[in-house]
Amino acid sequence: PGHVIQVVNGTYATSVTISTSSYTNSGLAGVITPKFSNSKIMIVVNMVGAGAVISGGNDAEGQFQLIRNSTSILTSHQRSYDYGGSGTIQFSSQALSWLDSPATTSATTYTLQMKRFSSTGSIRMNQDQGTGGSNITLMEIAQ
Numbered sequence: 652p653g654h655v656i657q658v659v660n661g662t663y664a665t666s667v668t669i670s671t672s673s674y675t676n677s678g679l680a681g682v683i684t685p686k687f688s689n690s691k692i693m694i695v696v697n698m699v700g701a702g703a704v705i706s707g708g709n710d711a712e713g714q715f716q717l718i719r720n721s722t723s724i725l726t727s728h729q730r731s732y733d734y735g736g737s738g739t740i741q742f743s744s745q746a747l748s749w750l751d752s753p754a755t756t757s758a759t760t761y762t763l764q765m766k767r768f769s770s771t772g773s774i775r776m777n778q779d780q781g782t783g784g785s786n787i788t789l790m791e792i793a794q
Contacts, residue, residue, distance in 0.1 A: 652793055652794050653792065653793065653794075654792070654793050655693075655790045655791065655792055656686060656690070656791050656792070656793050657683065657685075657686060657790070657791040658788065658789070658790050658791075659681050659682065659683045659788070659789040660681065660786060660787070660788050660789075661679065661680055661681035661682075661786060661787045661788075661789075662679075662783065662784050662785070662786045662787075663677070663678040663679040663680075663777070663784050663785055663786075664777060664783055664784025664785075665678060665777060665784070666700075666775070666776075666777045666778060667765070667775060667776045667777055668773050668774075668775050669713075669765045669766060669767060669773055669774050669775070670767055670772070670773040671766060671767060672766055672767050672768070673766055674714075674716050674764040674765070674766045675764060675765060675766060676762055676763075676764055677715075677762075677763045677764060677765050677776055677785075679696070679698075679762070679763040679776070679785050679786070679787055680760055680761060680762040680763070680787065681694075681760070681761050681787040681788070681789045682758055682759065682760045682761075683758070683759055683761070683789040683791060684756065684757065684758045684759070685753065685755060685756050685759065685791050686756065686791065686793075687756065687791075687793060687794070688754055688755060688756050689754070689794045690791045690792060690793055690794060691750055691751065691752055691791075691792045691794060692750075692751045692752075692753055692759070692761075692789055692790065692791055692792070693748070693749075693750050693751075693789070693790040693792055694717065694747075694748060694749045694750075694751060694761055694787065694788070694789055695746070695747075695748045695787070695788045695790075696715075696717065696746060696747040696748070696763055696785070696786075696787045696788075697744065697745075697746050697785060697786050697787075697788075698715070698744065698745045698746070698747075698763075698776050698777075698785045699744050699776075699777060699784065699785050700742040700743075700744075700775070700776065700777050700778035701715075701729070701742060701743065701744070701745045701774075701775065701776045701777075701778070701785075702729065702731050702742040702743060702774070702775060702778070703729050703730065703731045703767070703768070703769065703772060703773070703774045703775070704731070704772050704773050704774075704775060705731075705769050705771055705772030705773075706771075706772070710730060710731065710769070711730070711731040711769055711772045711774075712728065712729065712730045712731075712767075712768035712769045712772075713728075713729045713765060713766060713767050713768050713769070713772075713773070713774025714726055714727065714728050714729065714765070714766050714768050714774070715727045715729065715745075715747060715763060715764070715765055715774075716763070716764040716765070716766070717747060717749060717761060717762070717763055717764075718761070718762050718764060719751060719753060719759060719760070719761055720759060720760055724749060724751055725747060725749045727745075727747055728768065729745070729768075729774065742775065742778045747763075750792075761787060761789060763785075763787065
């Protein structure tokens with residue numbers, strides 16, 4: 652119990668821009684098949700070049716969502732302040748983590764989704780990045 656018994660890593664390096672107010676798959680996902688039904692899955696998502704963008708001096712807002720198969724398990728609100736009024740937002744690395752209890756030994760897919768939260772603008776990932784892209788790491792922890 653308490654030991655990591657399996658690690659799966661997924662990477663996605665393509666630039667992503669989401670301009671809709673509905674959650675949309677970002678392209679970043681990982682699949683793990685737990686060895687035991689009572690295992691916990693530690694999910695770590697590292698996004699590079701992520702941020703919300705809007706033009707014209709307004710604050711930009713977006714949301715990231717982590718789903719297990721089709722069930723939402725974590726949401727994160729992202730807000731970028733535009734003090735200069737230029738609409739230019741600095742992109743940065745962002746991380747999400749979650750300890751999940753899927754209660755299954757079937758293949759389980761964890762996917763990062765994104766959506767615009769502002770009335771206009773977009774939310775982005777893998778902008779101005781040269782590090783190989785964003786990644787998701789899934790670790791099965793025995794109980």
